[in-house]
Amino acid sequence: MLQIPLWNRLFIIAVVLAGLAFAMPNLFYERVERYNDALAEVEETGVTSDAAAEALSSWPSFLPSTLVNLGLDLRGGAHLLAEVSVADVYEARMDALWPEVRDTLRDLRDTVGTIRRQDAPLGELHVRVSQPEGLPEAVSAVRGLGQPVASLTGVGASTLDVRGEGDLLIVTLSEAEREATDDRTMQQSVEIVRRRVDEAGTREPTIQRQGADRILIQVPGIGSAQELKDLIGTTARLTFHPVVGRTDDPQADVASRQMILPSMDEEGTFYILEQTPVVSGDDLVDSQPSFEQQSGLPVVTFRFNTTGARAFGEYTAANVGAPFAIVLDEEVISAPVIRQAITGGSGQISGNFTVESSTELAVLLRAGALPAEMTFLEERTIGPELGADSIAAGEMAALVAFAAVLVFMIASYGLFGVFASTALILNVGLIFGVLSLIGATLTLPGIAGIVLTIGMAVDANVLVFERIREELKTARGPARAIELGYERALSAIIDANLTTFIIAVILFALGSGPVRGFSVTLGIGIMTSVFTAIYVTRLLIVTWFDRARPKTIEV
Template sequence: MLHFSRWKTLLIWLAAFAAIVLAAPNLLSEVQRSSLPGWLQQDRLTLGLDLQGGSHIVLKVERSDIVKDRLEEAVANVRNTLRGAGIRYTGLTGNDQTVTVRITDPAETQKAVDLLKPLTAPGGRAGPEVALRQDEDGQLSLQISDAGITADVASARTRSLDIVARRIAGFGHANFLVRPDGADRIVVQVLGSVDAERLKNLLNQPAKLSFHLIDASMSGQEALNGRWPATSQVLYSLDDPPVPYLVDRTAFVTGSNMVGIEPVVDPQTQDSSIAYRLDAEGTRRLAEVTGQNIGKHLAIVFDDQVMSSPAIDAAITGGEGAISANFSEDGVRDLAIMLRAGALPATLTSVEERSVSPRFGADSIFSGLIAGLVAAVLVAALMIALYRILGVIAVVSLVFNLILIVAVLSLAGATLTLPGIAGIVLIVGMAVDSNVLIYERIREEEKTAHSFAEAAGRGFSRAFSTIVDANVTIFIAAIILFCLGSESIRGFAVTLAVGILTTVITAFTLTRSIVAVWLRRRHPRHLPKSVLTHLFEHANIRFMGIRRYVFTASAIISLIAMAAFATAGLRLGIDFTGGSLIEVTAKQGNADLADLQARLNDLNLGEVSVERAGGPSNARIRIASQGGGENAEQSAATLVRGELQEDYDFRRVEVVGPAISGELTMMATLGVLAALAAILIYIWIRFEWQFAVGAIVATLHDVIIMLGLFVLTGMEFNLTSIAAVLTVVGYSLNDTVVIYDRMRENLKRYKKMPLPILIDASINQTLSRTILTAATTLLALLALYLFGGEVIRSFTFTMLFGVALGTFSSIYIAAPVLIVFRLRPESPDGEESNKTDAGVKSGTVV
């Protein structure tokens, strides 16, 4: 019997009210939200990059910069130590991670060793993890270990976080996120309208500014042709072509001494400069050095390039001045921002970029909302047509379920992405699965229960374990997807996981309480009838009678798919190969694909393809990996921007370097394997081993044929494809578990029934649930495919195909495998022995 006490009913409806309160702020504008209590203002969904526009950039600390700085520091420390002790030496050099020096007098070698040993101690002037080695010929070597460099890289990453944040804030953006990623990366996300190219330039450069003296002992060109003093170095100017200068290595003023920095643009000449003011220490040093070197030249060095070389006419004592900067107005502003924020300890290279225009994001939101609305209407209409008043109850539960999903995501401060919207739409189709399982179980229990109320109570109780088992598989897939790392895939995984949990909770709280009220007030004697109510009630299809033919056909198709995969291979997206994907919209008229192809071919970027994307004015450009490291990929995207920006707006830009693509490939592979292993282990624990084997075979069947689909259709295989495959695997196993659960129940009830007959009976008993759940899920996916937008169309198509494939494999692959592995040996009487189990009639347990 279904019974809910008043306090339980009150608690359920209080939870429903709380969910509405938490979800409601998402429908209000910023002005309306400002009048709400503070705790309620913050509990709302954050729109992801792909929905409100912005840039997601992954920066990597350049290890080579750290190695260079460590070598220069070590060489300087060795030089100063030996000179200070009066020890003569020769051949002091630094290469790779080794500093070598030869002591001229062998008798002083041991003394030199003793003096240099402190440099190897942790915290020593040359830093930790340094080994000192002495050769027989008097040569000493300081070897900086990989561990020492790695530690310095991690330290540089940590120091860079605040500097990057200050630069972005100085750029004028308030809605941004800067977070560490691993030991050597920084993830930057700036939302809204962003000039991605300018932002990357602002963040990439160390911006190390320093004042040096020009070494007048020889010209820069003479130094290049001969040998220059060890205390100096050759640096080039910012001119085109660059001019070499011989510059003293010692910096007497650095950017850290500057306390007032302002960009200045002469309104008449448009000449740009940086006005600065020095602190007391910088003022003292500048006055002292310039006073001692009148007639010589300063070298103002910016990131190892000579920005300016003014003559010293007199001592500079005021601590104020201006540096000529041959930059544009934006360039000089950016330079001022970098100098104010401080110098980075090393160059930050962009290894990944994903930029979206706000207009493109707004289009995605509109498409997602339309798809969700259409899906909800279609699913609601089908449920009401099937179950009448119980269908209405299911729709009410579905609406509350969606509100609860939004409330939970808002409470967690989750980020809603376009794949996340797709996940919610998918939940619209899958959420009614629990209601269908319960209602169909009630229909079966009606035949043996004394009253309909008793049948309803049994239906809810006996459907519980099946619903939990079925949804765990998809929940596991969602957890693994979350661990893959991509923001958009995480958004999908979070909404899917939350949707699964709220679906189960809603089915056994709200739905159950409403049904209990309906029973108490209306006293119905049976389930509401409709035209479709008994569509599968008397199904007695002999599925196993053709299992050999289906097995053979599936094996042939699988072999064809594997052969196509082995020969043609997948059309891998830039997530796995590296490269660039750029979507553009013509500012006027339609996009001319032939002209785009010709213009891009002239840039000599290697393999470039141009195709239509969603409309006549839109085009999608794919640029293959440049093969020259991370900077080569960014340079290619920069060239395309420069070539097309006059005629096209950039809707979406994705640039993936080789390091990121390699990691994504590894994560995707491990993610798929981990998901399959976790799901199958769960089935193994919950069922007998033959069931786990059947699930493995069915899963492999689905994965192989879906890969074949990608090969034969030429669709791009990327991270969203991985998400589609894993979701389909979870859905397919969801369906399989429902059938397995009924088979396990029948195995206990009919201990002498031949396995083929028992399997047929189990499939027929759950056929209505299988077909109805597939129908609602396909309706939701169809709405997503038609109205969800171009970005997720291939994802949705894969899901449509996969859901149909998963439904097929649950019946014709997962179930027959149990016969092959002899879950129950056939009785000597063969199929006739089912007469001893007079309880299965027309595929229904009675």
């Protein structure tokens, strides 16, 4: 008999109502968006401003506030394609390795004689020894500084390649270590860009690695590509260097492994610094804007990790009375004299900061320094007007497809077509409910997936209705025909939708950007359309049949 248990009916109704409840806030998008922003601001600051209170009162707190995030092509925003100079990291690695190599060779002074670092190509460390006959022993000793490569592809390999040529000791990263370093550099760059963008409070940015050394950055809602470049383009590389001297000549001759950098505050003043830093911003664990207690001027406080605190403490203890420079992005912020050993692992950066600039610097330092320079190969700004036009076009396409499907179903199947059309309306609501619940981002390809789902959603109903038509010729009464129609069409419905769902999963796994947006809405649409076809439409038909008790039916 044509029966649906009470618990099954209640479950179907509960799922539909829950989906529609999560989708409903999208009808009041701007109001709910302001509510969510105000709620996030209050949770972060603990203070409820007048504007936040007004926004919080605009939406009942007991209702869901889930929204479908709008992608770059619908909301407007900025698009950047950046190339990371991964080779820059090799030079930094060699600079960091030099003190260890120097100490190792000093222990072999009787064998290799005096040592002196020489200028070398990018990513190489050259050391000249005065006794070339001791070079093989030096090569062996420096080779011992290498570590196993920390990657699956470099198992068993060392991080360093060391060789001797004449009186030169040449140290480079091994090929396996270069590949591992490139991968880590890209992962770190992607993560730091993500932190900086998230710190700015933007919604649902797309930050993805593309190829070997490129990063795709798409941020909806931001004003321009230049604004995005200003946010992520600064390396915010903080280093602390010993000061050799001061000069007003930027072209002054300096010794090897020294450099001249301008002062940020004193125009025309340049500092001669040791090229190898004492400690770098990589060892920072926190940075906050603050105010200097005596003067009340804005400053930026910082705190090192254990390694950085130890190195900083040892250097300041050994150089009391000597100046040292705080360098940010190739400019000397300040060059104070060390009054006493700084062993607490924390300090502050003072300069001509405003409240805004100190906050921005703290954000950049807290997010971390980009490990290598980024070059922007492509930039694009999409205005909100274009996004609004895209939304209008997408809505028109969806409405036309929706109307055409409704007319076709009602004309072909009469009252049963009305039931299928009602389920189709609920299906679209469920799609938006699921998208809102998981915080998915809707793009133009995503709208295309929804439009395609609208056309495909009635396929299951067509299979069922055609099967009911066939069963009406042989079955005993309409109730039995409806029951057999659903039973015997089920396998075909599952087979047809399962193959399409597998394709959606493959597109999501292998695709990126617009392809993923299309696959997400397509996959969700398949699941909701199967649910509405098998359960919702059947519940509508059974409810009508229980009330009308027709002797015959027309499909």
